[in-house]
Amino acid sequence: MKRPTLLTLLLCAALPAAASTTQPFAPSYLTVKDGAEAELKHFSSPEGCKRCHPRQYAGWQGSMHSIAFIDPVYQAEAALGTKETDGATHNLCKGCHTAIGTVSENISYDASTGKFGGFTTQGVAERGVSCDTCHSVSATNIAHTEMGEHGNASLELATDRIKRGPFDDAKARGHKTEYSELHTRSEFCANCHNVFNPVHGNFPLEHTYEEWKNSDYAKAEIQCQDCHMVPVEVAVRVADEMKPVKALEQHRLSGQAARGGPVRSVVHDHGFVGGNAVLAPLLGVEGGEAHAQEATKRLQTVAELETALLEADGKAQLSVTVHNRRAGHDLPTSLSFIRQVWLEVVIEDAQGNTLLRSGTLNADNSLPADTVVFQDTAVDADGKPEHKPWKIARFSVENSIPAKGSKTVEYGFALPAEGHYTVTTTLHYRSFDQSVADYLLTDSVTVPSVTMNRLTQRFEGTRLISSDNSL
Structure with a gap:
């Protein structure tokens, strides 16, 4: 037995x-x-x-x-x-x-x-x-x-x-x-x-x-x-x-x-309509694509990005604030230990050289270790990371953004010696991490993400030259 x-x-x-x-x-x-x-x-x-x-x-x-x-x-x-x-x-x-x-x-x-x-x-x-x-x-x-x-x-x-x-x-x-x-x-x-x-x-x-x-x-x-x-x-x-x-x-x-x-x-x-733009199209059900489009539209109206730039001794500090403007609950919500809202920040000089990169998906669709992710971290009774609901005893970290609230993170980088540079700040969402799909599903599925908001700005020194908030 x-x-x-x-x-x-x-x-x-x-x-x-x-x-x-x-x-x-x-x-x-x-x-x-x-x-x-x-x-x-x-x-x-x-x-x-x-x-x-x-x-x-x-x-x-x-x-x-x-x-x-x-x-x-x-x-x-x-x-x-x-x-x-x-x-x-x-x-x-x-x-x-x-x-x-x-x-x-x-x-x-x-x-x-x-x-x-x-x-x-x-x-x-x-x-x-x-x-x-x-x-x-x-x-x-x-x-x-x-x-x-x-x-x-x-x-x-x-x-x-x-x-x-x-x-x-x-x-x-x-x-x-x-x-x-x-x-x-x-x-x-x-x-x-x-x-x-x-x-x-x-x-x-x-x-x-x-x-x-x-x-x-x-x-x-x-x-x-x-x-x-x-x-x-x-x-x-x-x-x-x-x-x-x-x-x-x-x-x-x-x-x-x-x-x-x-x-x-x-x-x-x-x-x-919520934030899930993945599963209904994946199943091919009637109306699935239309619902996915509505979910995408909903996600793209929820959050706003705000940045501030300071400079000292040739070093720059970029502050990024994510505002939860239009969700009546936390962002993300529901399975907040599986849902992912994350920041991707890319800074390039006038020649296209990368001054900073954070949050760009890896080739295997995973997030780099240094990515700023707004989600809760679940652990078991022994404090070990866990995603199986029946084993989760608590959240060791709670990092979702409350309704009408905001969270600010900072990135340091070296200012270029001369010329302008571009800062592209993007907020992404996906219903679950790629590792969850790989672990649970029989068929190979690449989990798509939705671009919630994007802010493209050009600076010279710390002076803002232009700003574009279009997706």
């Missing part, structure tokens, strides 16, 4: 091993309303919703929500966790990536697929965070969480086919409706966009909701929905004017939420 590893013993001791009233799908906090038995037939396919809600379906199709279950990075990470912990972490991941598959207990593990195995399911459960996943949510289970906060799939799903949503006067033709104040607030999103490691004192592995909660956006009553369920141009206005969508003048988001329905003052998009 195979002997259990120390990690497995620790996980089994720390995670609820058996179902309970408050955690029937432990270690997630996912439940079914009234303790009902959930089956796939209790939930509608997105295509069924499309007939009356084509705009919402078009937004969702190709989004990260739509591929939450088939996402190859999720599949590999979850499978690896299942192998290394004898399944102890299984429900913790799938509770959010396929809540319907979890409550219907319709997910199978196949050890023969991928590097570490993979998961399969059927029907609507395979559609990730689908229409019915969100609109069947009847409550949050925050009252039962050990963290005292939303997270780890702290959602209650109903099997009664009543669709919950933000309108208190909705009268649908094909189903019953119910107003849900929860659907209008960031607390709805928090149930999956806070992830805690129950093995290590419920350490917050992902804390996007907490970042928002402590920001000026929360104080201004700007919800997640105000930025992630509107076109990028409107999200920019929300951040610049610091107002919820409904308070913006001429936001142009009025329309019908359903065919034949009344005209609403605000109808939200369902693309949930």
Whole structure:
């Protein structure tokens, strides 16, 4: 018989091993309303919703929500966790990536697929965070969480086919409706966009909701929905004017939420655009390229660069400040120990000779050791670097940029004896490091990066001659 590893013993001791009233799908906090038995037939396919809600379906199709279950990075990470912990972490991941598959207990593990195995399911459960996943949510289970906060799939799903949503006067033709104040607030999103490691004192592995909660956006009553369920141009206005969508003048988001329905003052998009411009195109799903373009556009509106140059004794000091202007949470957020935002600084004299270079990707798509990277550094219980979520005990370094905040770094270089020189400062983003892709994925994938902002300046001495902020 195979002997259990120390990690497995620790996980089994720390995670609820058996179902309970408050955690029937432990270690997630996912439940079914009234303790009902959930089956796939209790939930509608997105295509069924499309007939009356084509705009919402078009937004969702190709989004990260739509591929939450088939996402190859999720599949590999979850499978690896299942192998290394004898399944102890299984429900913790799938509770959010396929809540319907979890409550219907319709997910199978196949050890023969991928590097570490993979998961399969059927029907609507395979559609990730689908229409019915969100609109069947009847409550949050925050009252039962050990963290005292939303997270780890702290959602209650109903099997009664009543669709919950933000309108208190909705009268649908094909189903019953119910107003849900929860659907209008960031607390709805928090149930999956806070992830805690129950093995290590419920350490917050992902804390996007907490970042928002402590920001000026929360104080201004700007919800997640105000930025992630509107076109990028409107999200920019929300951040610049610091107002919820409904308070913006001429936001142009009025329309019908359903065919034949009344005209609403605000109808939200369902693309949930964030920063991931990689996975949907990689999978070739319908709408994937369009979502990637929106994600790129979003990334290119979020941050601004500012520089200052000082000189003493022939030596120059370049200060670069990165401002998080328009993200209502940290930059980066979510898996902040895997996401990468970094600076590339290149300084060349008039003849093209390099005076300084930092942050230019190596030939193998890795970052040089001296690169300034805005991300958190995760370590295990012994303080060793770690990227496997189930092993992470804490962050030894926290270097993300808070909402409406900034961080400044400095670079020293020798001034040229004469003539002008060019300083090119670029801010880049990618969803995960190349080493993560190499480790998790079977196929060879070169992880692309997005240029978030670029500032090209010409100096003579410390005098600025010209400046160009175009990408």
